Amino acid sequence: ASPPLDLKLSCSLPSANVDAVRVYVNSSSENLQYPVLFVVRQQKGVLSWQVPLIFRGLYQRTYNYQEVSRTLCPSEPTPETGPSDQIIFVDVASMAPFNIAYELLVTRLENFQLETNKAFNFTASPSQPQYFLYKFPQDVDSVIIKVVSDAVYPCSVVSVQDIVCPVYDLDHNVEFNGVYQSMTKQAAITVQRKDFPGEQFFVVFVIKPEDYACGGNVNRTWNLQRTKNLQVTIVPSIKKSIYVQAMFFSFLSFLSFYLGSVVVAFVTDMKLTVPFGSVSFAGSGIMTSSHPITASTPEGSSYGAIDESSSSGGRQLSSPGCGLPAGSDTDSSVEEESDFDTMPEIESDKNVIRTKVFLYLSDLSRKDRRIVSKKYKIYFWNIITIAVFYALPVIQLVITYQTVVNVTGNQDICYYNFLCAHPLGVLSAFNNILSNMGHMLLGFLFLLIVLRRDILHRRAMEMKDIYTLDYGIPKHFGLFYAMGIALMMEGVLSACYHVCPNYSNFQFDTSFMYMIAGLCMLKLYQTRHPDINASAYSAYASFAVVICLAVLGVVFGKNDMWFWVIFSMIHVLASLALSTQIYYMGRFKIDLGIFRRAAMVLYTDCIQQCSRPMYMGMSNVPSSPSFSAIFGLLYRPRDFASYILGIFICNLLLYLAFYIIMKLRSSEKLLPIPLFCIVATAVVWAAALYFFFQTLSSWEETPAESREKNRPCILLGFFDDHDVWHFLSAAALFFSFLVLLTLDDDLDTVRRDKIPVF
CATH class of the missing domain: 2.60.120 (Jelly Rolls)
Structure with a gap:
């Protein structure tokens, strides 16, 4: 030489x-x-x-x-x-x-040109890379390059490059051109004919000298004989007709819910026109005849816990038989809630009411309905504001992510299921975005159902219907509207997350799930406690704190024991404070004297004498927070966001189960519609969770390790397991909302002083 x-x-x-x-x-x-x-x-x-x-x-x-x-x-x-x-x-x-x-x-x-649907085996090493040529057949517009290997290591890179010389086939330059993925055991790249003017491309295989890019041990010294046996197969991707079928399937599946809702509403209206004893219902659901109680009850009397005459100036808070004027919901002269709460007589009434052992709904629904309704409408307007300010930066960010992927060709940025990622336009995985359509369609349908009930309720109020004024659970729809908006935004933000799922934008997919679970719990509590539920400002501030904790947990919670200790303490203390506030119905002050009062209650009720609970129908034991905190300290789950979401969902399910049990224990009934919704919710949630746990990718690992979990499509050749989870979870949330909306319909003809609080 x-x-x-x-x-x-x-x-x-x-x-x-x-x-x-x-x-x-x-x-x-x-x-x-x-x-x-x-x-x-x-x-x-x-x-x-x-x-x-x-x-x-x-x-x-x-x-x-x-x-x-x-x-x-x-x-x-x-x-x-x-x-x-x-x-x-x-x-x-x-x-x-x-x-x-x-x-x-x-x-x-001899075998430089790859053939369609024919596997080809070869060997490569860091100093001996390989690349091959592929030409699109005449009738194929898109192909999937599938590469598999029996060995996890050595780490390799699969690249698709245009026909340009020289070919970038070394570790230090393979990322300079085309589209590429890191790989351990499998990789898949979808390639479209339109991206290559010459209708052909090179498939390049490079073995990396180290494995840290694929999750290998950084400190491990490897033998220089780093050869890897690979098998490459190029198969045609789906045709355009499959895209059309998938879109029709998605629309028709959820439009069937609209059709079912119309049928149920029509049948319900037909039943309301049938005479019931001496009482008949109008088509709008309004009671048109007087009720026997009005005849047997002296005029101006009250069946509440405290006589309304104790109020200052004879002002009435919620007097049976006294209707509200037409258009009261929009009356600009409605007094603010503070006008009532600052009155000393009302404070006295609150304290007296809360000393009763057995509380009834009439005890906790004494405020003017217009005031309370206005309070709950703030939930709706606030969540719209939150959604706008949250969604716009998210959309801008994911567009930037997708642009970076398309320009650089680095497919390690986004954690797709590459074996079932069907591109459309600039989107790399259109199927993951399309499957979120159900959240938006069903969220809008739920808003329509709530709007219908709201309109019927307003009509009944305008006609001063006795059943609407003094019977059943007080109707406030602000939280229901907020739940519908949250369901729609969950679909929007989940679609944004799946534009490019990765470590940096995980919270897009879970933020509104926290809010949905929280709003559902607030709605359950509001049902029997309409006067003392949390305000929209404190509720959304609490959700903001939870989201902040979720972000901190993902950043610091993997290996930091101190973070888990601090988080568990905050979790348990916050749960105790909330449980105390719920049990004492907002009359337990949280200030510097809380420890002295807690010690006094513990001594007098548990040590000095064994006293029974003040409210026999109330149950709020913070065992779930304690259990979840202990579980977090012991196991320290890597997916902190899912751990927090699991806490919310478990508490919601426990609260709903407690509510239903107490309802049945109080000799209340479950009508056919809520019973059907409960069964449908349980079945659909069980099916949805099955597909949710079929992990197809994981941003907690390296992109190459995440691709080991990739699996082919299972529905119409277009949707994967996670897409099915999207479909089923949207339906399950919709049925869950219907449960909350219809659960207490059997109480519409029961006086509020006969409805227990629990």
């Missing part, structure tokens, strides 16, 4: 195939000061390297390879010219003052 040597090689290639030439060199010299330099000159370009070939890894580690094998850029002959000769010049040189032995071998690749 000294002095420089110039070799001229000539290869005759048949015109029927696109063949390539591969050059193999080997040198026994390990002297890095005088490497052997190889320069290959072709008609289309120049390729050069040195032996030993040096790769630099993490922490300035170097890896030297004496054997190097490179594929030269192919030359494609034309049918008009017939067989052509490929002229190749190989220059070998070294600046060493002594002779260096080397071996040079030039061979022609």
Whole structure:
């Protein structure tokens, strides 16, 4: 190799195939000061390297390879010219003052062009990368490149590059061109014909000198013999007709809910027109005849816990038989809630009421209905404001993510299920976005159902219907409207998250799930405690704190024991404070004297004498927070966001189960519609959770490790397990909302002083 040597090689290639030439060199010299330099000159370009070939890894580690094998850029002959000769010049040189032995071998690749639906096996190493050519068949517009390997390591990179010379097939330059993925055991890249004007491309396979990019041990020293056996198969992707079928399936599946709702509403209205004893209902659901109680009850009397005459100036808070004027909900002269709460007589009434052992709904629904309704409407307007200010930056961010993926070709940025990721336009996984349509459609349907009930209720109020005024659960729809908006926004933000799911934007997919669970619990509590429920401002502030904790948990909660200790203490103390406030119905002050009062209650009720609970129908034991805090400290789950969401869902389910049990224990009934919704909710949630736990990717791991979990589509050849979870969870949330909306319909003909509080 000294002095420089110039070799001229000539290869005759048949015109029927696109063949390539591969050059193999080997040198026994390990002297890095005088490497052997190889320069290959072709008609289309120049390729050069040195032996030993040096790769630099993490922490300035170097890896030297004496054997190097490179594929030269192919030359494609034309049918008009017939067989052509490929002229190749190989220059070998070294600046060493002594002779260096080397071996040079030039061979022609017989299987350079990959075929559709035909697996091809080969071996690659860091110094001996491989790449092959693929041409689109005439009837194929999109293909999926599937690569599998039996071994997890060594880490490799799969790249799809346009027909450009030179080909970037080394570890330090493979990311310069085309689309690429890191890989351990499997990888999949969807390629579309429109992205390649020549309707052909190179598939490049590079083995990395270290495995840290694929989750391997950084400190582990690897043997230089890092070879990996790979199998590549290129299969046609789905046709455009499958996209149309999937979109029709999505729309029709959820439009059936609209049809079912119309049928139920029609049947319900028909039943309301049937005479019931001496009482008949109008089509709008309004009681048109007087009720026997009005005749038996003296005029102006009250069946509440406290006589309304104790109020200042004879002002009435909620007097049976006294209707509100028409248009009262929109009356600008409605007094603010503070006008009532600052009156000392009302404060006295509150304290007296809360000393009763058994409370009834009339005790906790004494405020003017207009005031309370106005209070709960703030939930609706606030969540719209939150949604706008939250969604706009999210949409801008995910558009930026998708643009970066499309421009750089780095498919390690987003954690898709690449075996079932169907692109459309600039979107890389349109199926994951389409499957979130159910949340938006069913959320809008729920808003329509609530609006219908609200309109009927307003009509009844305008007609001063006795059943609407003094019977059943007080109707306040602000929280229901907020739940519908939250369900729609869950679909929007989940779709945004799935534009490019990764570590940085995980909270987009869960933020409104926290709010949905919290709003449902607030609605359950509001049902029997309409006067003392939390305000919208404090509720949304609490949700903001939860979201902040979720973000901190993902950043610091993986290995930081102190974070889990602090979080568990905050969790338990906050739960105790909330439980105390709920049990004492807002009359337990949280200030510096709380510890003294708690110790006094503990001494008098538990040590000095064993007293029974003040409210026998109330149950709020903070065992669930304690259990979840202990579980978090012991196991420290890696997915902190899902852990927090699990706490919310478990508490909601426990509260709902408690509510239903207490309802049945109080001899209340479950009508057919809420009973059907309860059964449907349980069945659909069970099916949805099954698909949720079919993990198809994980942003907690490296992109290569996440791809090991990828699986093919299971529905229509278009949707995967997670898409089915989207469909089913949307339906399950919709049925859950209907349960809360209809659960107490059986109480519409029961006096409020007969409805127990629990």
